[in-house]
Amino acid sequence: MSDIIPVVLCGGSGTRLWPRSRKTMPKPFLPLVGDSTLFTATVLRCDKGEGFGDPVIVTGAAHLDHVEAQLPDREHTQIIVEPEGKNTAAAIALAALRLPEDAVMLVCPSDHHIGDCAAFQAAARAAASLASQGWLVSFGIAPTAPETGFGYLRHGEAIEGTGGMKVAQFVEKPNLERAIEFLASGDYSWNGGIFAFRAGTFLDELKAHRPAIHDAVKASVDKGAADGMRFHPDAGAFALIESESVDYAVMENTSRAAMVPAVMAWSDIGNWQALHDALDRDEDGNAVMGRAELKDCRNVLVHTDGPRVNVVGASNLIVVVDKDEVLVCTPEGAQLVGKLSGAANQ
Numbered sequence: 001m002s003d004i005i006p007v008v009l010c011g012g013s014g015t016r017l018w019p020r021s022r023k024t025m026p027k028p029f030l031p032l033v034g035d036s037t038l039f040t041a042t043v044l045r046c047d048k049g050e051g052f053g054d055p056v057i058v059t060g061a062a063h064l065d066h067v068e069a070q071l072p073d074r075e076h077t078q079i080i081v082e083p084e085g086k087n088t089a090a091a092i093a094l095a096a097l098r099l100p101e102d103a104v105m106l107v108c109p110s111d112h113h114i115g116d117c118a119a120f121q122a123a124a125r126a127a128a129s130l131a132s133q134g135w136l137v138s139f140g141i142a143p144t145a146p147e148t149g150f151g152y153l154r155h156g157e158a159i160e161g162t163g164g165m166k167v168a169q170f171v172e173k174p175n176l177e178r179a180i181e182f183l184a185s186g187d188y189s190w191n192g193g194i195f196a197f198r199a200g201t202f203l204d205e206l207k208a209h210r211p212a213i214h215d216a217v218k219a220s221v222d223k224g225a226a227d228g229m230r231f232h233p234d235a236g237a238f239a240l241i242e243s244e245s246v247d248y249a250v251m252e253n254t255s256r257a258a259m260v261p262a263v264m265a266w267s268d269i270g271n272w273q274a275l276h277d278a279l280d281r282d283e284d285g286n287a288v289m290g291r292a293e294l295k296d297c298r299n300v301l302v303h304t305d306g307p308r309v310n311v312v313g314a315s316n317l318i319v320v321v322d323k324d325e326v327l328v329c330t331p332e333g334a335q336l337v338g339k340l341s342g343a344a345n346q
Contacts, residue, residue, distance in 0.1 A: 003053030004128045004196070005103050006046035007095040010039060010059035010067055010110040011085055016271040016334070018343035019325035020303065028110040029066040032269060033278050039110045040070045043077075046106065050121045051128075056098065057110075058082060058091045064230075075229070083220075083235035089249035090241045092195075093206055093217040094233060101200030104128045107246075109193050113278050115265025123262040127196035130164045135258040136205060136251060137196040138167060140189030142263045146179035149270060149335070151191040151247065153259050167257040170247060189259065192266055195246065202250065209253040216241040272318045272327075273334040276301040290321075299331075 014027030
């Protein structure tokens with residue numbers, strides 16, 4: 001099988017990780033887990049020695065400097081610079097149109113954490129094998145809790161000889177009662193937003209189900225211009241694209257939706273509590289990044305970029321210090337950080 005082409009999507013503002021994540025330096029470009037940024041770690045997971053080819057990065061002009069500064073191998077990476085954000089269906093189509101039709105794309109968000117790299121690579125190879133047979137493949141993340149912040153995949157029948165299965169249903173983010181039922185049944189996985197398919201297969205399905213998006217993206221590529229390893233789609237044609245996610249535009253409509261199970265210590269680092277869960281913690285559940293001292297604390301996260309933070313006798317607390325802003329919240333309150341006026345204005 002040919003090399004798997006990583007397609008890394010860099011967008012969004014990460015407001016739920018305010019004040020550390022801001023418009024000028026959003027979540028993918030921060031070293032939130034370990035020494036590498038989430039973006040750099042995403043690219044490094046797709047090691048050429050493990051069957052991956054040169055990556056394609058899709059990003060906006062606002063993030064271009066961060067992307068180029070943090071790329072492990074700038075010389076062999078194509079960067080597609082979106083004139084504006086038009087959601088994931090258009091972003092993936094841009095990459096597909098810049099690749100050979102038979103290229104197997106592995107679409108990865110740039111801001112996820114995966115603790116088990118070997119398991120990710122094994123799942124990627126299984127997904128690529130299915131993709132080479134014409135399937136549009138999702139990674140089905142093994143659920144560890146009744147999470148209400150993710151979409152789910154309901155398992156369909158097994159695809160013989162592949163280790164994968166058909167997707168019986170894409171399910172929207174459930175309420176807690178339904179999420180508990182999903183977890184108990186064992187018939188559902190989280191939809192992690194990682195996909196594999198041939199470029200030509202994806203474009204055929206996009207044209208069948210969203211012809212206007214397909215044609216507008218193609219026009220923007222046909223009229224676009226290369227600048228070294230950068231490619232700039234035509235802004236006028238791109239402006240006509242309807243913004244829609246790949247799930248709504250393609251994956252929920254295709255008859256060729258498949259999934260591979262993935263147990264790989266995955267987290268979308270969607271808020272401060274998710275980051276706490278992804279970090280190494282002491283025997284009391286505490287995690288510290290930066291200068292801090294904790295006494296008689298349980299399940300406390302401290303993340304500071306400079307000032308020393310001291311916490312005594314606290315439980316289930318998150319403290320974040322970044323430049324001139326301080327955030328204090330509970331794990332439950334972490335879901336609401338993006339609604340703060342500071343996060344909205346960044």
